[in-house]
Amino acid sequence: MSPAHKTASGDNLLTGYLRLFRDFRRTDLVQFCDEHHRLVEQARQTRDFAEATQHYYGLMAPVIETYYGEGWHFCPPEFPKQSRQDATRRLYRLVVRQLGLDHTKHGLDIGCGIGGMLRFVAKHTGAAMTGLTLGENEVEQANVAIADEGLADRCRVLQGDNCAMPIADETFDAAYAVYSLKYHSNLDIVFQELHRVLKPKGRFAAYCLCKSKIYRREDPTHARILADFEYSTAMPSLHTVDDMIESANRAGLRCVDNVDISTGELTWYSWWVRNPLLPWLVSSPVTYGLTRFCEALRILPRGFAIFNDTFLAGTVRSIIRGGRTGVLTGSALLTFEKFDR
Numbered sequence: 001m002s003p004a005h006k007t008a009s010g011d012n013l014l015t016g017y018l019r020l021f022r023d024f025r026r027t028d029l030v031q032f033c034d035e036h037h038r039l040v041e042q043a044r045q046t047r048d049f050a051e052a053t054q055h056y057y058g059l060m061a062p063v064i065e066t067y068y069g070e071g072w073h074f075c076p077p078e079f080p081k082q083s084r085q086d087a088t089r090r091l092y093r094l095v096v097r098q099l100g101l102d103h104t105k106h107g108l109d110i111g112c113g114i115g116g117m118l119r120f121v122a123k124h125t126g127a128a129m130t131g132l133t134l135g136e137n138e139v140e141q142a143n144v145a146i147a148d149e150g151l152a153d154r155c156r157v158l159q160g161d162n163c164a165m166p167i168a169d170e171t172f173d174a175a176y177a178v179y180s181l182k183y184h185s186n187l188d189i190v191f192q193e194l195h196r197v198l199k200p201k202g203r204f205a206a207y208c209l210c211k212s213k214i215y216r217r218e219d220p221t222h223a224r225i226l227a228d229f230e231y232s233t234a235m236p237s238l239h240t241v242d243d244m245i246e247s248a249n250r251a252g253l254r255c256v257d258n259v260d261i262s263t264g265e266l267t268w269y270s271w272w273v274r275n276p277l278l279p280w281l282v283s284s285p286v287t288y289g290l291t292r293f294c295e296a297l298r299i300l301p302r303g304f305a306i307f308n309d310t311f312l313a314g315t316v317r318s319i320i321r322g323g324r325t326g327v328l329t330g331s332a333l334l335t336f337e338k339f340d341r
C-alpha cells in the first residue's frame with residue numbers, strides 16, 4: 001500500500017480514517033486477513049506472537065504512521081485543546097526525566113517501530129540511542145529517517161526479538177518500552193533480557209496499555225472487548241500492571257515509580273472520542289453495509305469490509321469500549337531500576 005497523503009498533526013482521526021477507504025485499493029486484503037488469522041491461531045498454540053506481530057505491522061506500520069502519527073500509543077492531553085503531538089511529546093519528556101537520559105548516556109528503545117520517539121529523545125537529550133524492532137521494513141524506514149535527520153553518528157535501529165536481544169551484556173544506561181510489552185505473552189524472558197543488557201543500577205521505563213483491575217473474565221462484555229482487541233492487533237492476552245511489576249522483580253528490576261498520567265476526564269483514549277462522529281462511524285452497521293456495497297461495485301477492493309471491521313474500525317471500536325468501560329487502561333508509566341539478584 002502506498003498512502004497518498006500524510007496528516008500534518010495527526011489530530012484529525014476522522015478525516016484520516018475516511019481517507020483509508022480510498023488508499024487501500026491496491027492491497028490484497030483477503031490474503032492479509034487469511035494469513036493474520038492463521039498466524040494468530042498458531043501463536044495461541046505456541047505462545048510466541050513474534051511472527052503474527054511482524055505480519056500485522058508489515059501492513060499496518062505505514063498505515064499508522066500516515067493516519068495516526070509517529071507512534072501507535074495514546075497519551076492523555078493535559079488540557080482540552082492540547083494537540084495530540086504536544087501530548088505525545090510530553091510523554092517522551094516524562095520518560096526521559098524518569099530515566100535521566102542525557103548526552104553522556106546510551107539508551108535502548110525496545111519495540112521502537114519506525115523510531116519516532118528514538119529520534120526525538122536523541123535530538124532533545126544528546127543521548128546515543130539504539131532501537132530494536134521485529135519488522136524489516138520498520139528497520140529500513142527508521143534508519144533512513146535517522147540519516148535524514150543527521151543522527152546516524154549516534155543512533156541506529158536493529159532488527160531483533162526483545163526475548164533474544166542481539167546486544168552485549170551491560171550495554172545500556174537506560175531503556176524504555178512504549179506500548180511494546182503487550183506483544184509478549186512471557187514477560188519474564190523480556191525482563192531477564194533487559195536485566196542482562198542494562199548496566200548496574202540502569203533504569204527501565206514502561207508506558208503500557210494494560211488490562212485493568214476491574215476486568216472480569218466471566219463478564220461477557222469484558223471478555224469480548226479484550227478478545228476483539230487482542231485478535232485485531234495480533235497480541236497475546238493483555239497483562240495487568242501488577243503482572244509487569246511482579247515479573248520485573250523476579251528478573252532483578254525493582255519498581256521505583258508507578259503512576260497513571262491520565263487526569264480526570266482527559267484520558268488516554270480522549271483522541272478517539274473528541275469528534276462524536278468517529279465512535280458512531282466505527283460502530284454503526286451502516287458502515288459495514290456501505291463497505292460491502294462498495295466492494296460489490298468494485299469501488300473498494302475485495303475483502304475491505306471485513307478488513308475494516310476487524311483491523312481499522314474494529315480496533316478503534318475496542319479502544320473506545322475498553323476505555324469507557326474501564327476494562328483497558330492505556331496510560332500507566334512504570335519505572336524500574338536494576339538490582340543484583
